[in-house]
Structure formats: structure tokens, C-alpha cells
Amino acid sequence: MGADTSLRNRFERGLAAPICLTWELTYACNLACTHCLSSSGRRDPNELTTAQAKALIDEIAAMQIFYVNIGGGEPMMRRDFFELVEHAVAQHVGVKFSTNGTRIDAAAAQRLAGIDYLDIQVSIDGADAETSDRIRGVGSYKAARRAMDHLADARFGPFKISVVMTRDNIAQLDAFERLAAHYGAQLRLTRLRPSGRGVDVWESLRPTSAQNRELYHWLLERPHVLTGDSFFHLSALGDPLDGLNLCGAGRVVCLIDPVGEVYACPFVIHDEFRAGNVRDQGFGAVWRESELFKSLREPGSAGACSSCGSYDACRGGCMAAKFFTGLELTDPDPECVFGHGETALAKKRVVLRRVPSPDHSRRVAVAISSR
Amino acid sequence: MSLSTIRVFDASAPWRVSPQVSLRDESFGALAYNHDNRRLVFLKSAQLVALIRQLDGYESVNDALDALIPTGQRERYVKALASLVTSEILCGR
Ligand code: SF4
Ligand code: SF4
Numbered sequence: 264m265g266a267d268t269s270l271r272n273r274f275e276r277g278l279a280a281p282i283c284l285t286w287e288l289t290y291a292c293n294l295a296c297t298h299c300l301s302s303s304g305r306r307d308p309n310e311l312t313t314a315q316a317k318a319l320i321d322e323i324a325a326m327q328i329f330y331v332n333i334g335g336g337e338p339m340m341r342r343d344f345f346e347l348v349e350h351a352v353a354q355h356v357g358v359k360f361s362t363n364g365t366r367i368d369a370a371a372a373q374r375l376a377g378i379d380y381l382d383i384q385v386s387i388d389g390a391d392a393e394t395s396d397r398i399r400g401v402g403s404y405k406a407a408r409r410a411m412d413h414l415a416d417a418r419f420g421p422f423k424i425s426v427v428m429t430r431d432n433i434a435q436l437d438a439f440e441r442l443a444a445h446y447g448a449q450l451r452l453t454r455l456r457p458s459g460r461g462v463d464v465w466e467s468l469r470p471t472s473a474q475n476r477e478l479y480h481w482l483l484e485r486p487h488v489l490t491g492d493s494f495f496h497l498s499a500l501g502d503p504l505d506g507l508n509l510c511g512a513g514r515v516v517c518l519i520d521p522v523g524e525v526y527a528c529p530f531v532i533h534d535e536f537r538a539g540n541v542r543d544q545g546f547g548a549v550w551r552e553s554e555l556f557k558s559l560r561e562p563g564s565a566g567a568c569s570s571c572g573s574y575d576a577c578r579g580g581c582m583a584a585k586f587f588t589g590l591e592l593t594d595p596d597p598e599c600v601f602g603h604g605e606t607a608l609a610k611k612r613v614v615l616r617r618v619p620s621p622d623h624s625r626r627v628a629v630a631i632s633s634r
Numbered sequence: 635m636s637l638s639t640i641r642v643f644d645a646s647a648p649w650r651v652s653p654q655v656s657l658r659d660e661s662f663g664a665l666a667y668n669h670d671n672r673r674l675v676f677l678k679s680a681q682l683v684a685l686i687r688q689l690d691g692y693e694s695v696n697d698a699l700d701a702l703i704p705t706g707q708r709e710r711y712v713k714a715l716a717s718l719v720t721s722e723i724l725c726g727r
Contacts (some may be wrong), residue, residue, distance in 0.1 A: 270676055273662040278659065282665070282674065327658040329667040329674070355656070355669060380669065 268575075275558035280326040280550060281517040283491075283531045288344070289336040289521045290315075290623035294363050296388070296399045298427060298468065300530055301520070301630045302459040303336040304625030307523045313343045315333060315542065319519070320351045322546050328414040330357030330380070334529070336623075337520065345374060351512060361386065361425065363403060364410030372413035376420070378625075385410050385427040390438035392598040393433050403574035411446055423489065430467070433474040436481050440488075452482070456599075457587040460600045460624060461539050465588070475598065477498060496580035496596045499573035512583050513538070513559035517550065520621070525549045527559060530583035534619065566593020566606065573600075580604075643716040643724075644701070645695040651686055654707050657695040666723045682714055686724065 291306035292299070311319065311611070323331055331351065338344055338360055351358050357380035364385045371611035375381060385407050389395030392404035399407075414422050424443050426432065432439075443450040457465035470478065478618020479497040482488060482504055495581035507515075512528035513536075519525055523541040526532055550556065565571075568579040586595045590607055597604040643649075651657065654670040663677040677683050685702055692698035695715060703711050718724045 270662070270678060273660075276661070277663075327656055327665075329656060329658075329665075329669070330672070357669065357672065380672075382672075506689050 269286070271509055274507060274511065275509060275560070278516045279621065280328050280547075281483040282328075283332065283511060283513055283516045284323065284328050284519070285334055285517070286319075286519045287334050287521050288338040288347070290621075291339045291340040292336040293340065293365055294337070294361070294400050294403055295625055296363075296403075297464045298388075298398060298455060298459075298461040299398070299624075300458040300461055301336065301532055302624050303621040306336075306523050307621070307623060308338070310341075311445045311521065311523050311598070313346065315341070315523070316347050317350050319357060319541055319546060320347065320354060320524075321352075322541075324356050324551075329358065329469065330359055330497075333358055333360040335361075336367065337363055338370070339608065339613075348378060348381065350605035352378055355380070358382070359384065360522050362410070363399070364407040364587055365403070366402065367410035367413050369416065372410070372417035372419060375414070376417040382423065384423040385414075386425045386427075388427055388613065389432050390435035390442060395433065396427070397431065398427075398464075412481070415446055420439060421447055421449055423449045423451045427453050428470055428473065428478060429455055430470050433478055436478070438589050440485075448537075449487075449489060450493065451489040452478075452493070453491055454584075456530045456581065456583050458583050459532060459622075461588050461589070469598065472600070472602070474512050474599075475600065480502070481514050495578055496577050496584075496598060497600060498573075499577035499600045508576060509580065509581075512536070512582055513556040520548065522621075524621075525553070527555065528583065529588065530581070535585070535586070563573070563595055567603065568593075568595050571595075571601070571603075643712075643719040644703075645699070645712055645715075646714075648694050648725045648727050649715070649724045650690045652722060655723050657683065665705075666718075666721065668722050671722060673721060674695070675718070675723055682711065685711065686715070686718065688725070690727075696699070 287301055289306060289310060292303040295304055339362055342433045348358050360380040370630045373522060387395045387404055387407045388398040395404040439450055455469055464518055466628055475497055479500050483502060486505045494504055495506060495508040497507055498504050516528045518529040519541060525538045525541060527536040538555045539549035566581060568574050582592055584597050585592055585594055588608060589611055590597060594607045595603040597608055654668050656667050658690045659666045663679050666677055666685040678700050689698050699711060
């Protein structure tokens with residue numbers, strides 16, 4: 264899909280239902296990645312029950328949301344994980360689910376392979392254990408590779424390998440590509456944002472501007488590499504990357520968290536971007552009527568970017584990246600390819616917005632069970 | 635993508651929205667999603683959406699165009715329909 268301006272303008276005014284709906288099933292997680300966008304770890308006692316979760320799936324199906332991205336926490340930590348996935352698929356709601364892989368043993372892989380309309384993304388953050396485990400914890404890389412082996416053995420088909428790009432792993436781009444080829448998998452690269460616990464590591468882990476340029480050119484040559492439209496701020500460097508090139512928050516993108524709170528996007532779990540709760544109003548009413556979403560669908564001002572020749576390509580970048588680094592939403596993206604974000608950051612002498620409202624981080628580290 | 639679903643568009647033949655496809659109305663037209671190949675297609679005109687929804691009721695695409703589309707715009711619609719065949723939103727029947 265190339266950039267289509269008329270369509271993009273329509274999208275900025277919002278759709279009848281999201282295209283890209285993420286549903287974090289649980290805040291429980293057996294890993295403690297340093298950049299976790301949802302600050303996951305401990306299960307929230309107020310998690311949606313199985314019945315509530317199924318009712319939500321029914322509403323998603325009725326709204327003709329064709330697929331849902333299931334994440335967490337680690338979604339497989341929910342005991343009713345398979346029940347919910349099978350319920351969704353039975354209503355023709357496709358499931359794309361994101362996992363750290365620790366719970367995919369041979370039997371789980373077999374079961375997953377038997378489900379239609381199911382995509383799996385296994386996350387690693389380095390092409391070797393040392394690099395990946397620095398972020399995701401000791402043993403996590405091996406566990407993810409074991410999951411990939413099980414999926415391959417179960418003939419799951421082309422799963423996805425999902426990587427958050429950091430200063431430490433951009434040099435491994437070709438190695439990630441080889442790893443994906445080894446499994447017949449698809450590679451998916453996403454942007455490190457200062458969301459959740461990510462705010463604590465963003466400064467030290469975000470790619471340098473030279474690395475971002477390298478990444479941009481690497482991606483331009485490989486339109487088959489998936490990015491979830493993550494890097495459109497880099498489109499200001501020249502030809503646009505594949506995708507819609509806009510911030511879809513509250514317009515085409517949306518997050519439902521484990522307790523039913525609806526946020527504008529997975530990367531803005533914060534009171535400021537909370538639109539309502541599915542338990543009170545149902546998801547459809549929140550999507551259509553929340554004041555927050557209505558305001559996000561108003562034509563925005565280009566703010567500090569209005570004089571930039573590349574505004575059409577980059578649109579001022581990512582709202583979440585600006586918010587959590589303490590910038591105004593009318594400021595340039597903190598990683599603006601022309602360095603205007605750095606200037607804005609320096610001028611503000613910002614306090615990072617460190618308190619992602621619900622923080623479910625575990626207070627002590629745990630060892631990964633080996634299974 | 636199975637070979638049998640790839641067919642060359644012929645306006646004298648009958649076509650329909652594929653049974654694998656869901657249409658969701660939007661202010662600009664509709665979203666079409668093929669559950670089989672998981673492709674999402676944007677239909678950018680309400681008239682086009684109305685036309686494909688009614689294809690089922692006509693013996694051929696030409697009949698549907700005669701009934702529903704002003705002559706001057708025919709060519710545009712034939713082109714749009716052909717591209718919907720390529721993206722497997724429409725199938726023969
Ligand atoms: S000035 Fe704004 S629009 Fe231009 S490249 Fe930087 S962030 Fe993007
Ligand atoms: S806030 Fe950032 S991550 Fe969220 S939809 Fe907008 S650009 Fe994407």
C-alpha cells in the first residue's frame with residue numbers, strides 16, 4: 264500500500280471501527296523486559312473474566328473488526344488463552360498474537376498449528392542470546408528459539424519474528440534476516456518507544472541518528488519486512504516507507520488493556536489517553552463517542568513542524584514518543600531526522616513522564632522456568 | 635493463494651463478492667477483508683460498494699453496469715472491478 268493522500272485524510276478523521284486493534288490479555292508475564300511498553304509483570308486482580316472476554320470478542324466480531332492483535336504481558340499466562348483464541352476464530356475474528364515463546368512447548372505448538380486465522384509473533388531483541396537477553400532476561404533467547412523450533416516442527420507455517428530495534432541490534436539486521444529465512448518466517452521490526460518501562464531505557468537504547476538512517480535504507484530495499492508502520496518518522500529522509508504514514512491513535516489504532524480500559528494506542532497506556540472502559544459502555548460506544556477519540560480525529564495543527572518540507576511524509580512523528588519524553592504533541596518527534604526533536608528536548612529540559620499510570624512491573628526478578 | 639481463484643476478469647461473465655470476503659461500510663466507501671489471504675482492500679467509493687453488493691443479482695457484470703452505472707462512467711468501473719478480481723475480493727460464480 265503506497266501513500267494515498269485522500270485515503271489518509273479520511274483515516275485521520277477516524278473509521279467506523281479500528282483496523283488495528285490490540286488487546287492485551289493480561290499484565291501477567293514471566294519475563295521482565297527492560298523496555299516493556301505495558302510495564303507488565305503482575306497479574307491485575309481485576310482482569311476481564313472469561314465471560315467478559317468472550318462478550319468483548321462477540322462485540323469485536325459484530326463491529327466487523329477483522330482481526331485482533333493479542334498481546335500482554337504474556338497472553339499464554341491466561342489459563343483460558345486457547346478458549347479465547349478459539350472463540351475469536353470461530354466468529355471469524357482473526358488473531359495475531361504476540362508471545363515471548365516461553366510457553367510454546369511441542370504440545371502447544373501442535374494446538375496452535377491447528378487453528379485457522381492465527382498469526383504468531385515470537386519476540387527476540389537480538390540475533391544472539393547475549394544481545395537479546397540483556398533486554399529480555401537470561402534464558403529468554405533460548406526459550407524463544409525453542410518455541411520457534413517447536414512451531415517449525417509442528418508445521419505451523421510462516422510465523423513472525425518480532426524485534427524492537429535498538430542501538431545494540433541494528434548492526435544485526437542481516438543476521439535477523441538470515442534467522443527468519445532459516446525458519447521460513449517473516450521478519451517484523453518495530454520502533455523502541457519511551458512507553459511503559461521503555462521510558463527508563465529509551466535514552467540509552469534508542470538508535471543513533473546514523474543507525475536510523477541505515478535502518479531506513481535497509482527497509483526501503485526490503486518492503487517485505489513488516490514494520491507495523493512503526494518508522495514513518497524516517498520517511499522524512501526521502502521516499503516514503505511502505506504503509507499509511509500517519510499516527511493512527513484513536514483513528515485506526517486502539518488498545519484494550521487486560522482490565523478493559525480503552526487507550527488510543529498500545530504505546531500510550533496513561534490516564535491522558537484513556538478513553539473509557541469496555542465494562543461500562545461496551546467497546547463500540549467508547550470507540551465512537553469518547554471525547555478523547557473525537558478530539559484525536561480533529562484536524563491537528565502541524566505545530567512546530569509546519570514549516571518542514573517533509574511534514575507530508577512524517578506528520579510530526581509519534582505521539583507516544585513525544586508525550587513520554589515530555590514534549591508537546593505539536594513538537595517534532597524526539598527522533599526527528601533533521602534533529603529538531605533534539606533541539607526541542609534540550610530547550611524544554613524535560614522531566615520524562617515516568618509514571619505510566621498502571622504499572623504492573625514485578626518488584627523482584629524471577630527465573631524463567633525451563634520447559 | 636489457490637490457482638483456481640485467479641481468473642481473468644471478463645465483464646460478460648457473472649461475478650460476485652467472494653464468500654471469503656467481509657465488507658465493512660466506512661464514510662469513504664468500505665473496507666473489504668479477505669479472510670483467506672488476509673488482505674485488506676480499501677474501496678474508495680460508495681457507488682462501487684453498492685455495485686459489487688448487487689453483482690450477485692445480475693447475469694453478467696455488463697448487465698449490472700447497464701442497470702446501475704451511467705454510460706460515461708462505465709470504463710472506470712470496469713477497471714475498478716478488474717482490480718478487485720486481482721485482489722481476490724470478487725470471484726466468478
Ligand atoms: S520537523 Fe517535524 S515533520 Fe519535519 S521531519 Fe522533523 S518531525 Fe517530521
Ligand atoms: S502514538 Fe505512536 S505508536 Fe501510537 S499510533 Fe501514533 S504513531 Fe503509532
